Amino acid sequence: MDRQVNETSVPSNTRPGKSTAKYPAKYSAFSLIKHGLAKSDWPRAWREHDLKKTYDVVIIGAGIHGLATAYYLATNHGITNIAIVDKGYVGGGGSGRNTSIVRSNYLTPEGVRFYNRSVHLYQDLSADLNFNIMFGQMGHLTLAHNDSSLRTMRWRAEVNKLEGIDSEVIGPDDIKQIVPYMDTSTNTRYPIVGALFHPPGGTVRHDAVNWGYARGADVRGCEIHQNTEVLGITTIGDEVTGVTTNRGQISTKIVVNCTAGWASLINAMVGLKMPIVTHPLQAAVTEPVKKFLNTVVVSGSLHVYVSQTDRGELVFGASTDPYASYSMRGSLEFTEELAGHVLELIPSIAKMRVLRQWAGLCDMTPDFSPIMGFTPVKGYVVDVGWGTYGFKAGPVSGEAMAQLIATQRVPDIISTFDFARFAEGRLVGEKGAAAVGH
Amino acid sequence: MEFRAAGESKKRPDVNTATPEQWRTYLYTKSNLADWVTETWYHRAGCRRYFAIERHTVTNEIRTSRLPAAQIRLDESKGS
Numbered sequence: 442m443d444r445q446v447n448e449t450s451v452p453s454n455t456r457p458g459k460s461t462a463k464y465p466a467k468y469s470a471f472s473l474i475k476h477g478l479a480k481s482d483w484p485r486a487w488r489e490h491d492l493k494k495t496y497d498v499v500i501i502g503a504g505i506h507g508l509a510t511a512y513y514l515a516t517n518h519g520i521t522n523i524a525i526v527d528k529g530y531v532g533g534g535g536s537g538r539n540t541s542i543v544r545s546n547y548l549t550p551e552g553v554r555f556y557n558r559s560v561h562l563y564q565d566l567s568a569d570l571n572f573n574i575m576f577g578q579m580g581h582l583t584l585a586h587n588d589s590s591l592r593t594m595r596w597r598a599e600v601n602k603l604e605g606i607d608s609e610v611i612g613p614d615d616i617k618q619i620v621p622y623m624d625t626s627t628n629t630r631y632p633i634v635g636a637l638f639h640p641p642g643g644t645v646r647h648d649a650v651n652w653g654y655a656r657g658a659d660v661r662g663c664e665i666h667q668n669t670e671v672l673g674i675t676t677i678g679d680e681v682t683g684v685t686t687n688r689g690q691i692s693t694k695i696v697v698n699c700t701a702g703w704a705s706l707i708n709a710m711v712g713l714k715m716p717i718v719t720h721p722l723q724a725a726v727t728e729p730v731k732k733f734l735n736t737v738v739v740s741g742s743l744h745v746y747v748s749q750t751d752r753g754e755l756v757f758g759a760s761t762d763p764y765a766s767y768s769m770r771g772s773l774e775f776t777e778e779l780a781g782h783v784l785e786l787i788p789s790i791a792k793m794r795v796l797r798q799w800a801g802l803c804d805m806t807p808d809f810s811p812i813m814g815f816t817p818v819k820g821y822v823v824d825v826g827w828g829t830y831g832f833k834a835g836p837v838s839g840e841a842m843a844q845l846i847a848t849q850r851v852p853d854i855i856s857t858f859d860f861a862r863f864a865e866g867r868l869v870g871e872k873g874a875a876a877v878g879h
Numbered sequence: 880m881e882f883r884a885a886g887e888s889k890k891r892p893d894v895n896t897a898t899p900e901q902w903r904t905y906l907y908t909k910s911n912l913a914d915w916v917t918e919t920w921y922h923r924a925g926c927r928r929y930f931a932i933e934r935h936t937v938t939n940e941i942r943t944s945r946l947p948a949a950q951i952r953l954d955e956s957k958g959s
Contacts (some may be wrong), residue, residue: 706913714908716908717911751915764938767913768936768938
């Protein structure tokens with residue numbers, strides 16, 4: 442075996458096309474001590490491969506949805522001859538750019554059931570993936586600043602409770618107990634009149650979810666192909682026959698579109714148009730400070746959500762930029778508006794400095810619900826329209842899409858999210874989405 | 880904000896003859912191109928008129944702007 446390993450080549454046990462039975466070693470307290478004491482490099486979490494000529498399933502997009510779909514196809518259904526192709530790197534799109542909030546206190550019963558399944562999967566995910574995803578269920582507060590939004594909160598709380606989810610409307614005094622730094626006085630422009638409190642909500646380390654699913658899919662035999670751009674999808678009649686990439690042609694009977702913000706560009710390759718508009722969504726992070734915010738705080742009226750990471754940084758997000766774009770640049774308008782709104786809620790953080798800001802692409806649908814399932818093109822299935830809620834839905838989407846692909850039947854949990862609903866006038870109307878102002 | 884994006888410019892079907900499917904396709908379906916697009920904007924804190932621009936959705940560069948045909952007809956009928 443060639444022992445000369447330079448910086449750009451991969452270690453011998455991760456050479457393209459090769460696999461070892463023991464690879465990769467399970468992470469454990471023992472492995473942590475071993476690598477810590479020996480100061481040895483950790484093995485790569487997933488392998489690189491040559492592109493094969495044929496796969497059973499080709500998944501476009503190596504984000505949380507694509508990787509989770511592969512992981513559950515392999516784990517739950519024994520389908521492992523899968524290629525996950527991405528023009529960039531694992532988790533480089535929305536999966537690594539979101540503000541990592543997980544919750545299930547939506548408005549529509551189908552939305553609540555769907556996102557609640559995701560919360561349950563997230564609760565067990567660290568153990569399932571052997572990868573600490575750092576899910577902190579610190580609770581989630583959605584503030585109401587006027588009567589109409591308080592009414593929506595009440596509506597949401599009742600729908601949530603019917604579905605067995607911990608969710609309740611609380612008043613300003615209770616809010617002050619949970620977040621002592623919050624300005625709950627009535628001397629503000631938009632006084633806080635109440636909030637929807639959702640204790641199971643919280644945040645996750647999103648990179649860990651991407652890497653955990655990638656490693657889990659890899660160890661079960663799926664192939665992750667980074668820097669592999671899809672240039673076209675080949676069809677005969679109305680049936681998918683393969684995918685053309687910058688690394689060659691692949692033949693396959695099933696192609697899955699998991700490309701979120703870029704979904705329309707992949708859809709166009711099979712001649713499909715969907716009700717999707719791509720909007721950038723910006724986020725920002727401050728310098729780290731001692732932990733003082735133990736809850737996720739969201740205000741629909743002020744278009745802001747904020748949480749504090751374990752490192753102590755405040756992570757801010759807002760509503761989507763008000764025009765369609767594929768540009769992922771940040772803007773000063775965003776930071777100014779965000780800072781103004783955050784300071785209305787928590788005035789005492791005025792001296793904190795913003796470290797950086799970024800944007801991700803959101804594939805917005807008219808009813809703030811995803812488009813999942815079969816399409817008029819046989820073998821071309823979609824898991825798109827993820828707007829501002831794709832991260833929290835990652836595990837359940839992967840599980841449902843895997844079931845759909847393996848059984849060729851639409852699981853009940855996603856049956857109302859089909860593409861045909863727009864032509865048939867059955868929109869889902871998810872007003873519990875973060876992008877919806879109240 | 881001074882300007883508001885009203886979305887992709889597209890031909891509206893005849894309301895009297897369009898089927899529900901045609902109408903919903905017009906309402907919801909988008910091209911969503913990553914390229915030069917023609918779209919409608921509204922000058923809300925200004926002349927309050929709708930106008931068309933050509934914009935590149937990857938760079939946000941704007942190439943041309945003009946009043947759309949419908950707005951021009953409306954202006955002419957008012958004598959402005």
